[in-house]
Amino acid sequence: GSSGSSGGPPTRRSDFRVLVSGLPPSGSWQDLKDHMREAGDVCYADVQKDGMGMVEYLRKEDMEYALRKLDDTKFRSHEGETSYIRVYPERSSGPSSG
Numbered sequence: 001g002s003s004g005s006s007g008g009p010p011t012r013r014s015d016f017r018v019l020v021s022g023l024p025p026s027g028s029w030q031d032l033k034d035h036m037r038e039a040g041d042v043c044y045a046d047v048q049k050d051g052m053g054m055v056e057y058l059r060k061e062d063m064e065y066a067l068r069k070l071d072d073t074k075f076r077s078h079e080g081e082t083s084y085i086r087v088y089p090e091r092s093s094g095p096s097s098g
Contacts, residue, residue, distance in 0.1 A: 017057075021088075022051055023075060036055045040059060040066070042062075054090075066087055070087045072086060
């Protein structure tokens, strides 16, 4: 057993952040973290409503790898729901409306 405070996502944060869209309704932040760990060490994962998620990596290389390799990949939730997700930088370059 381990003692100490627990509950909630880890507080260790980084600047290497990517946004994820297209998550299935049953996708949790644990599922997202598990999927995105294919690119490297995830230090923070969060899932918002409308299938949006956010992931932070420990290293810049991991973030760039995720943007290259995990964009448009098949995501599977713990309940077995699958969908294709999009991974993109938090700060999108160029003006975009919509």
